[in-house]
Amino acid sequence: MRKRLVCLLSYSILFLNVRQVLAQSLDNDELPAAINCFSTKTVLNEYANGQVGLTQALVQFRGGEYLTELMLAWGQQGTNELASMTSSNGVDWENLVVQPGTYVQDWSGPPFAPGGVGMTRSSYCNATYVAWMDNHNNLWGALTTNGAIGFTSPYFIYGGAMSPPALRGDLSSLPIGFAYSIYNSTFELYDTRIGTFGCEFQNPVLLSGTIFGNFEGDYLQNGPWTPAYAGANGTTEIRGVAEGKDKAIIYMLNAGPGQYSAGTNWADNGLAGAVNPATGRNYLAWTCSSPVTPTAGCKIETNNINILNVNTGDLKVCTDWSTQMPSLWFYNNMLWVAWKGGDNNGGNVNVASMTPF
Secondary structure (H helix, E strand, O other), X not given: OHHHHHHHHHHHHHHHHHHHHHHHHHOOOOOOOOEOOOOEEEEEEEEEOOEOEEXXXXXXXXXXXXXXXEEEEEEEOOOOOEEEEEEOOOOOOEEEEEEOOOOOOOOOOOOOOOOEEEEEEEOOOOEEEEEEEOOOOOEEEEEXXXXXXXXXXXXXXXXXXXXXXXXXXOOOOOOEEEEEEEEXXXXXXXXXXXXXXXXXXXXXXXXXXXXXXXXXXXXXXOOOOOOEEEEEOOOEEEEEEEOOOOOOEEEEEOOOOOOEEOOXXXXXXXXXXXXXXXXXXEEXXXXXXXXXXXXXXXXXXXXXXXXXXXXXXOEEEEEEEOOOOOEEEEEOOEEEEEEEOOOOOOOEEEEEEEOOO
């Protein structure tokens, strides 16, 4: 009993220290200066209608050999059909596949549905997954066991969604987890839900409560944005929501012991999460899109991509920007980021890499 008590006290002190580090790093009126965050960056001649998904997949080459590569997916501008590509190095992309008969809800502007897709990879299921929301608030998904040929026909997951889902595939007991936003009519705001389905989309089930557990009516969002839900090695997990302009970014590490707000930083179009499988460090990424005067926490005049190391409190504000939530994935010991481009490039699919910090 004494040993257990000591462990619990140590665990609580650890998270208190994490909270203090975050407060010291982020509770101020100044953001770090925007920097060039990326070691490599590729702007594809492809155009996304919303969030761009990023993960990895097995790709079969001549001779039957399978290699692990990065994989992108997005909804095509104009047609809203699901599209995907693969790359062995994150710079040169090939195997463009556009899936006829799919409909990926497009972005309709703040504070409305962000549109686009979420992705993950499951070694347990030996497959790569993509999921999206259609224009009737239904969630759909597809999988691939060979990224070069694209995805299967869509599977219905759940109805009543207000955002594309985040997907988690590293925990075999799920084996695929999903999280998304719903409308909360009591508060006239947006809540979150979390669920699971099998390797072939069988038995989709919603778990009780919100993405944070049994906190009905807490941590509500001003808009229907994708929550963060990610993990690594089946042991480390991060969950989070962005409540909206001038409100908190809130997250949970490994189911507790509490929720922590990332200082004065805020986002109003969703929150991406990733865990470094080599170190167990947790990352969040976001942008802002409110058409208002810039305030502390988000340089919204340029919609900069913000990337936060949750464990250290180190925040990178990147010169690149997007009106959409970015995606994160670790591949070959690098942190990869994908997003729908802003500025003058009209929504091009962007993908870049950075050294983990």
